[in-house]
Amino acid sequence: MWKTVILILSVTSAVWSGVPLLREKLPLSPRQEVPVSGYRLPNNTSPLRYDIELTTHVHDHGSPNQFDFEGKVKISLRVLEEVQNITLHYRQLTVTHVKLTDAANTVLVNDDSSFTMDTTYEFLVILAPSVLRVGDYSLEIDYHGVLRTDNGGFYRSSYTDANGNTRWIATTQFESTDARHAFPCYDEPGTRAPIGLKLTHGNTYHAISNMPIKSQNPWNATYTVTQFEDTLSMQTYLLAFVVSDFAFVSDTPNKQSVYANPVSISNGDLNFALEAGVKVIAALEDYLQVGYSFPKLDQIGIPDFAAGAMENWGLVTYREEALIYNSTKSPMGQLKRTALIIAHEYGHQFFGNLVSPKWWSYLWLNEGFATLMQYIAANKAYPDLRIQEMATVEALQNAFQSDALESTRPMNSYVETPTAISALFDDIAYDKSGSVLRQFQHAFGDRVFRAGLKYYLDAMQFKAATPDDLAAALQKAVDEPNDFPVNLNVSDIFYSWADQKGYPVLHVSRGADNVITLRQERYLLKPSKDAVKATWLLPYNFATYQAPDFSSTLPYDWLVGETAELRPLPSLHWDNDDWVIFNKQQTGFYRVNYDDKLWELITNELHHGEHSSIHHLNRAQLIDDSLNLARSGHLGYDVALKLIQYLTKEEEYVPWASLNNGLSYLNRMLAGSAKYNLFKQFVWELVEPSFHKFGLTSKPSDSHFSKLTRNILINWACQVGSEECLTQTNSQLAEVVANKTEDIDPNLKSVVYCNGLRNADRDTFLFVWDRMHRSQDPSDRVLLISALGCSQDPELLELYLETSLDETGDASYRGQERSRVFSAVYVNGKVGLETAMKFLAENADTIDRLYNGGSFGGRAIGSAVTGMARRVVNKEQYDEFLALNTKLEAAGYLNANELATAKELAGENVQWTNTNFGVIERWLEANVKSGAMRVGTVSRMAITSVAVLIAALL
């Protein structure tokens, strides 16, 4: 699955910290597999195959049973030990009849009463008249249900056709625990069986599923029965089917098709997805040396979709906007996002589908690998985009944020309830696990790593795996004759990274005797004396002034235990005034801190030497590490701020992206400072040379990275008030409003709209809202919804938030868009945050009901509160925020873990303000040339004709 919201941080009770050098020392938790609270199936029976028959009337617009469905499932099963009952999962279904026969075809049960239904544990228990002996049985269940509206299970979605009519479709989203809503089943990831599927649907519609169609026959004058080939042995959560009147494009030789609403298909919006799908699967098969196992692979864009995408085997479903790319109207960033999301879901066809995790505790075996593969496969498919280089700034540096909290969790975490399972789809499962796997890829060497992955996929195909299986496969590859640098046990390495929460910072210091001392400790955003001591098996390497080769990422050695010493050798020498950089290309999952002298030498090289002598991924690392080490009190802000001043010379994208993250934090925190203008001046000095060099318009010769870099530069230039930037973006938006044109470079549309709306008047705001409201293009809607939140007018923001609660349908929001309106507002500075807090306090009940309408996770408020916590900066906001959270918790909208995480994040910010405000203000006073910038105070746009225009539009 592709995560929707990056702001969810989950906390589990199953945490443990220790120093696992030897496996025998490990306690049971967090790798427990024994049920503790009753949500697990007894698994004393197991499925051999399913035959499902479903009837939907979704085509029948206006009929009273349009959204009802009827089902029958026949489960061939094996009783593994003598039992009295057969226990299965179900959710929100009405069971009407059960029939149980034994292997000799003797009917044991055939009625409408020999079963019980437990709504808490979601168990359907079939009661046998006498003990069932070990052997094979056949169970048939008749039931009916309703297509859901929360984008989970078997659910309904709609789109507007070319004639403006609403068309309904029926579709599915089963991960993690919603297959049980379409048919009673063994709904656990470690349980597999082949599935036969027959769908009865209106004959103006068609049906697709994981497998090719076997037959299509009329059932009566208006209905058709579509039967699919049997799937291979498969987990229930990977089943998918869609009944719609969508159109499609196909690459027949490569057995791939892409489905979407007919308008998008005829616009050519899905052509890139088809091309990328073909390239990406070839890239994965080549990298893994394992073939894709189903006979076809389809993709489909669904208008209402809770996550970003879902890897159903042979039928990958996406939120429509994630799959669309049109070279004439989409920004370049969308091309990258689409390539990445396809590579992620296709990566799952191997990691998650071919080999599944034995239980959700090991979700990282799915999501970590899909995150790693998204960068590897998209990069192989589109090398010019340089996507692989983004793995540090997007995944690793993002994981560093979440995993630096005390309330984080280990990669292996045991949970049982459906809510706790959905909470596992977090930064740890995705970005941390993907980055830890990337660390192994480089530490073992790509050749050994790939060999190990092939052993893993070959040995465990069509089976359920644990991290032990992966470790054993990698161990086998490591043990083959090769240059694996040190004799360490792969299991020990795994346990050190997957069973401990958090990650290390490596302290590097050099004494007068030229000896380098290494020391590791857990990195915490808020260092605590009570923190449990932990160490990791840490692979390290380094480049120096005399040996500035950053290309090999194999370890020089592994740090085992807390400290180690390095002496210069004749072959690898350094002098006392040479810079050294550890963790080449930031492949290791740890931060690096240096002593004062080393930071000074590095900073000097960046400022006065050839900054490009340090690899650009390490320049990004130095920016991210120094700013975050300063944030957590490990390093003086004077060191970090001085270091980043070298960016006046920087032209590479990844360092700018890294700085963008760091500056966003400082900008948020310093917005209330008396010296905020000095900070803006400081930022302007950093961006100005490159801003002028890249300019405000795209050039035909621009690379993907140039376009992304220009966006960052324009955004900061406008945000700190560059008159040149504001005048140009304002006038571009004014032109759009005045002439009703769409004539903005798609790569700049987002910055032009956002910055143009910052100070725009009510009429301009309403014009953009109306444009969003009328747009049928989902990616355009994403952009406009986010841009509207950029307004700094509290009245307009409040009005905007109110539209997210519209129940008349006039606002035309899709389920997932309501919460997006809310986050667009709270992410945009003090005005946005405070307006959103007030709005949440006043409307919590409605927000919970409506925002969760588009998300089967049901945690819309929890995730918004975590996002808001990161933006609370002072005591006054903190007190108000805490009072709000307490109320939300009392009303049941926040759970204790969400409350704890929000408190930790917001508390850290307030503490930061107390500690660092003065320090940074003094540094800015001493180091920034005050008043050099022509800061714009661009007046609100006066567009006299707009009022008339709006009246005509609304």
Ligand SMILES: [Zn+2]
């Ligand atoms: Zn995924």
